[in-house]
Amino acid sequence: LAKTTQPISMDSYEGQEVNITCSHNNIATNDYITWYQQFPSQGPRFIIQGYKTKVTNEVASLFIPADRKSSTLSLPRVSLSDTAVYYCLVGDPGGKIIFGKGTRLHILP
Amino acid sequence: DVKVTQSSRYLVKRTGEKVFLECVQDMDHENMFWYRQDPGLGLRLIYFSYDVKMKEKGDIPEGYSVSREKKERFSLILESASTNQTSMYLCASSQPVGVGGYTFGSGTRLTVV
Numbered sequence: 486l487a488k489t490t491q492p493i494s495m496d497s498y499e500g501q502e503v504n505i506t507c508s509h510n511n512i513a514t515n516d517y518i519t520w521y522q523q524f525p526s527q528g529p530r531f532i533i534q535g536y537k538t539k540v541t542n543e544v545a546s547l548f549i550p551a552d553r554k555s556s557t558l559s560l561p562r563v564s565l566s567d568t569a570v571y572y573c574l575v576g577d578p579g580g581k582i583i584f585g586k587g588t589r590l591h592i593l594p
Numbered sequence: 595d596v597k598v599t600q601s602s603r604y605l606v607k608r609t610g611e612k613v614f615l616e617c618v619q620d621m622d623h624e625n626m627f628w629y630r631q632d633p634g635l636g637l638r639l640i641y642f643s644y645d646v647k648m649k650e651k652g653d654i655p656e657g658y659s660v661s662r663e664k665k666e667r668f669s670l671i672l673e674s675a676s677t678n679q680t681s682m683y684l685c686a687s688s689q690p691v692g693v694g695g696y697t698f699g700s701g702t703r704l705t706v707v
Contacts (some may be wrong), residue, residue, distance in 0.1 A: 519695045528598075528684045528698025529637070578695050579625055579688040580644075581652070585635035 489573045494589040503560045505588050507573030510554050517578040518549060518556045523570045524585070531572075533558065534578055568592045597621075598699035600685050606705045613672040615702050617685030625688045626668035628652075628660065630681040638685065643668055644690070675706045682702070 489505040509518070517536050521529035533540055535547040535556070546559040559566060572587040600658055601616035619626065627642040629652075639652030641660040649660050657679060661669040668687075682703050686696040 491673065494682075521695070526682075526701065526703075528686070528701050529696070530694040534695055579690050581627075581639065581642055581650075583639065583653070584629070586636050 489575055489585050491571075491573050491585065491588045493586065494591065496591045496593060497563055498593050501563055503563050503567070503590065503592075505558045505560075505561060505573075505590070507558070508555045509573070509575045512517075512553050512575050515577065516575045518547065518553075519557055519574045519578050519582075520545070520547065520558045521572045521574065523572065529572060546580055563590075563592050565592050565594060598685055598697050600683075600699040600702050602702050603700065604703050604705075605677065606707060607672075607675050609676060609706055611672075611675045611706075613675050613704070613706075615670040615672075615683055615704070617631055617668045617670070617699060618666055619668075619687040619697070620666065620678065621687060621697065622665070622691045623687035623697075624665070627661075627686045627688075628658075628668065628670045629684045629686065630654070630679075631684060631701075632681050672704075677706050680704060680706045 489507050489509045497503045519534040520532045522532050523529040533545045533547045537549050540547045548557040571585040574582045576582045607613050617679045628640045629637045631637045638654050643649045643662045659671045682701050684701045685699045690694045
Protein backbone atom coordinates (compact mmCIF):
# COMPACT_ATOMS: atom_id res chain seq x y z
CA LEU A 486 0.00 0.00 0.00
CA ALA A 487 1.35 3.37 -1.01
CA LYS A 488 2.39 5.67 1.81
CA THR A 489 1.22 9.26 1.76
CA THR A 490 2.71 12.41 3.24
CA GLN A 491 0.64 15.52 3.91
CA PRO A 492 1.03 18.55 6.17
CA ILE A 493 0.07 17.98 9.77
CA SER A 494 -1.91 21.20 10.01
CA MET A 495 -2.94 24.29 8.06
CA ASP A 496 -4.71 27.53 8.88
CA SER A 497 -6.72 29.65 6.49
CA TYR A 498 -9.39 32.34 6.53
CA GLU A 499 -13.01 32.25 5.55
CA GLY A 500 -13.58 32.92 1.86
CA GLN A 501 -10.11 31.82 0.83
CA GLU A 502 -9.25 28.93 -1.45
CA VAL A 503 -7.36 26.19 0.40
CA ASN A 504 -5.00 23.76 -1.27
CA ILE A 505 -3.75 20.69 0.58
CA THR A 506 -1.00 18.74 -1.15
CA CYS A 507 -0.29 15.08 -0.62
CA SER A 508 2.77 13.22 -1.84
CA HIS A 509 2.66 9.55 -2.74
CA ASN A 510 5.90 8.70 -4.49
CA ASN A 511 5.33 4.94 -4.66
CA ILE A 512 1.81 4.99 -6.07
CA ALA A 513 1.02 1.88 -8.09
CA THR A 514 -0.46 1.78 -11.57
CA ASN A 515 -3.87 0.63 -10.37
CA ASP A 516 -4.08 2.94 -7.37
CA TYR A 517 -6.68 5.68 -7.08
CA ILE A 518 -6.33 8.80 -4.94
CA THR A 519 -9.17 9.46 -2.52
CA TRP A 520 -9.72 12.27 -0.04
CA TYR A 521 -11.86 12.14 3.08
CA GLN A 522 -13.02 14.76 5.57
CA GLN A 523 -13.57 14.04 9.25
CA PHE A 524 -15.25 16.14 11.92
CA PRO A 525 -14.77 15.39 15.63
CA SER A 526 -16.71 12.36 16.89
CA GLN A 527 -17.86 11.42 13.39
CA GLY A 528 -16.73 8.92 10.80
CA PRO A 529 -14.72 10.16 7.80
CA ARG A 530 -16.74 11.35 4.83
CA PHE A 531 -15.77 10.79 1.20
CA ILE A 532 -14.96 14.05 -0.60
CA ILE A 533 -13.43 13.26 -3.97
CA GLN A 534 -11.56 10.59 -5.87
CA GLY A 535 -9.38 10.59 -8.97
CA TYR A 536 -6.92 8.62 -11.04
CA LYS A 537 -5.24 11.29 -13.17
CA THR A 538 -5.58 14.90 -14.34
CA LYS A 539 -8.33 16.93 -12.72
CA VAL A 540 -11.57 15.95 -11.05
CA THR A 541 -14.18 18.41 -9.82
CA ASN A 542 -17.40 17.94 -7.89
CA GLU A 543 -19.72 20.24 -5.97
CA VAL A 544 -17.43 20.25 -2.94
CA ALA A 545 -13.83 20.25 -4.16
CA SER A 546 -11.35 19.80 -6.97
CA LEU A 547 -8.54 17.29 -7.14
CA PHE A 548 -5.45 17.99 -9.23
CA ILE A 549 -3.18 15.10 -10.17
CA PRO A 550 -0.02 15.69 -12.23
CA ALA A 551 1.02 13.35 -15.00
CA ASP A 552 3.51 11.42 -12.85
CA ARG A 553 0.80 10.88 -10.16
CA LYS A 554 3.38 11.17 -7.39
CA SER A 555 1.39 13.89 -5.69
CA SER A 556 -2.10 15.32 -5.62
CA THR A 557 -3.71 18.55 -4.44
CA LEU A 558 -7.13 18.90 -2.89
CA SER A 559 -8.58 22.33 -3.54
CA LEU A 560 -11.43 23.70 -1.43
CA PRO A 561 -12.91 26.87 -2.92
CA ARG A 562 -14.06 29.70 -0.65
CA VAL A 563 -13.84 27.87 2.65
CA SER A 564 -16.10 28.60 5.61
CA LEU A 565 -15.76 27.92 9.34
CA SER A 566 -17.62 24.64 8.84
CA ASP A 567 -14.74 23.33 6.71
CA THR A 568 -12.60 23.08 9.84
CA ALA A 569 -11.84 19.36 9.96
CA VAL A 570 -9.17 16.73 9.40
CA TYR A 571 -8.54 15.84 5.75
CA TYR A 572 -7.07 12.49 4.77
CA CYS A 573 -5.37 11.61 1.51
CA LEU A 574 -5.40 7.89 0.70
CA VAL A 575 -3.90 5.94 -2.15
CA GLY A 576 -4.82 2.43 -3.16
CA ASP A 577 -7.66 0.27 -4.39
CA PRO A 578 -10.50 2.65 -3.56
CA GLY A 579 -12.82 -0.13 -2.50
CA GLY A 580 -10.27 -2.37 -0.87
CA LYS A 581 -8.01 -2.25 2.13
CA ILE A 582 -6.65 1.23 2.68
CA ILE A 583 -4.46 2.63 5.41
CA PHE A 584 -5.24 6.01 6.90
CA GLY A 585 -2.39 8.36 7.74
CA LYS A 586 -2.55 11.14 10.30
CA GLY A 587 -4.27 13.56 7.94
CA THR A 588 -4.12 17.35 7.76
CA ARG A 589 -5.86 19.33 10.47
CA LEU A 590 -7.38 22.34 8.69
CA HIS A 591 -8.40 25.27 10.84
CA ILE A 592 -10.49 28.02 9.26
CA LEU A 593 -10.34 31.39 10.96
CA PRO A 594 -13.02 34.10 10.76
CA ASP B 595 -30.08 8.35 1.83
CA VAL B 596 -27.72 5.39 1.80
CA LYS B 597 -25.95 4.69 5.01
CA VAL B 598 -23.95 2.57 7.40
CA THR B 599 -25.59 2.13 10.79
CA GLN B 600 -23.73 1.20 13.94
CA SER B 601 -25.95 -0.20 16.66
CA SER B 602 -24.73 1.94 19.55
CA ARG B 603 -23.33 5.45 19.73
CA TYR B 604 -21.94 5.02 23.25
CA LEU B 605 -21.23 1.84 25.16
CA VAL B 606 -19.77 1.13 28.59
CA LYS B 607 -18.62 -2.40 29.38
CA ARG B 608 -16.70 -4.09 32.17
CA THR B 609 -13.29 -5.69 31.83
CA GLY B 610 -13.61 -9.31 30.78
CA GLU B 611 -17.03 -8.96 29.17
CA LYS B 612 -17.67 -10.22 25.66
CA VAL B 613 -18.72 -7.24 23.56
CA PHE B 614 -20.55 -7.20 20.24
CA LEU B 615 -20.46 -4.16 17.97
CA GLU B 616 -22.93 -4.36 15.12
CA CYS B 617 -22.77 -2.67 11.74
CA VAL B 618 -25.40 -2.75 9.02
CA GLN B 619 -25.23 -1.19 5.55
CA ASP B 620 -28.08 -0.73 3.11
CA MET B 621 -26.06 -0.14 -0.06
CA ASP B 622 -25.53 -3.78 -1.10
CA HIS B 623 -21.78 -3.23 -0.73
CA GLU B 624 -19.46 -6.21 -0.99
CA ASN B 625 -16.70 -4.91 1.26
CA MET B 626 -16.93 -4.03 4.94
CA PHE B 627 -14.31 -2.81 7.39
CA TRP B 628 -13.77 -2.19 11.08
CA TYR B 629 -11.40 0.53 12.28
CA ARG B 630 -10.60 1.96 15.67
CA GLN B 631 -9.55 5.54 16.16
CA ASP B 632 -7.47 6.82 19.04
CA PRO B 633 -5.97 10.28 19.63
CA GLY B 634 -2.50 10.54 18.13
CA LEU B 635 -2.78 7.13 16.44
CA GLY B 636 -5.35 7.88 13.76
CA LEU B 637 -7.55 5.20 12.23
CA ARG B 638 -6.23 1.66 12.41
CA LEU B 639 -7.71 -1.26 10.51
CA ILE B 640 -8.84 -4.18 12.68
CA TYR B 641 -10.57 -6.57 10.28
CA PHE B 642 -12.20 -6.47 6.88
CA SER B 643 -14.39 -8.66 4.72
CA TYR B 644 -14.79 -8.85 0.95
CA ASP B 645 -17.69 -11.30 1.00
CA VAL B 646 -20.12 -13.15 3.23
CA LYS B 647 -18.37 -15.56 5.59
CA MET B 648 -15.03 -14.17 4.51
CA LYS B 649 -12.71 -12.18 6.80
CA GLU B 650 -9.18 -10.85 6.68
CA LYS B 651 -7.01 -9.51 9.47
CA GLY B 652 -6.08 -5.88 9.39
CA ASP B 653 -3.18 -4.27 11.21
CA ILE B 654 -4.38 -4.76 14.79
CA PRO B 655 -6.60 -7.88 15.01
CA GLU B 656 -5.39 -9.09 18.41
CA GLY B 657 -8.21 -9.32 20.92
CA TYR B 658 -10.90 -9.03 18.26
CA SER B 659 -12.86 -11.31 15.97
CA VAL B 660 -15.54 -10.65 13.37
CA SER B 661 -18.59 -12.28 11.89
CA ARG B 662 -20.21 -11.77 8.52
CA GLU B 663 -23.16 -14.12 8.11
CA LYS B 664 -25.12 -11.77 5.84
CA LYS B 665 -23.91 -9.35 3.21
CA GLU B 666 -25.32 -6.30 4.94
CA ARG B 667 -24.08 -7.04 8.47
CA PHE B 668 -20.53 -7.09 9.83
CA SER B 669 -20.05 -7.63 13.56
CA LEU B 670 -16.96 -6.89 15.60
CA ILE B 671 -16.48 -9.03 18.71
CA LEU B 672 -14.25 -8.23 21.65
CA GLU B 673 -13.71 -11.66 23.15
CA SER B 674 -12.72 -10.39 26.59
CA ALA B 675 -12.82 -6.63 26.81
CA SER B 676 -9.83 -4.85 28.28
CA THR B 677 -9.28 -1.21 29.20
CA ASN B 678 -6.86 -0.74 26.29
CA GLN B 679 -9.76 -1.43 23.96
CA THR B 680 -11.46 1.78 25.05
CA SER B 681 -11.74 3.62 21.75
CA MET B 682 -13.93 4.96 18.97
CA TYR B 683 -14.89 2.13 16.64
CA LEU B 684 -15.80 2.92 13.06
CA CYS B 685 -17.43 0.63 10.52
CA ALA B 686 -17.26 1.27 6.77
CA SER B 687 -18.42 -0.34 3.55
CA SER B 688 -17.50 -0.02 -0.12
CA GLN B 689 -17.97 -1.55 -3.52
CA PRO B 690 -15.24 -3.91 -4.83
CA VAL B 691 -14.18 -1.47 -7.52
CA GLY B 692 -14.71 1.31 -5.15
CA VAL B 693 -15.87 4.32 -7.06
CA GLY B 694 -17.15 6.55 -4.33
CA GLY B 695 -14.75 5.18 -1.76
CA TYR B 696 -15.85 4.14 1.69
CA THR B 697 -19.05 5.05 3.48
CA PHE B 698 -18.50 5.23 7.23
CA GLY B 699 -20.91 4.86 10.11
CA SER B 700 -21.13 7.45 12.88
CA GLY B 701 -18.99 5.39 15.20
CA THR B 702 -19.36 3.66 18.57
CA ARG B 703 -17.47 5.14 21.48
CA LEU B 704 -16.67 2.18 23.70
CA THR B 705 -15.44 2.61 27.25
CA VAL B 706 -14.16 -0.44 29.10
CA VAL B 707 -14.02 0.00 32.87
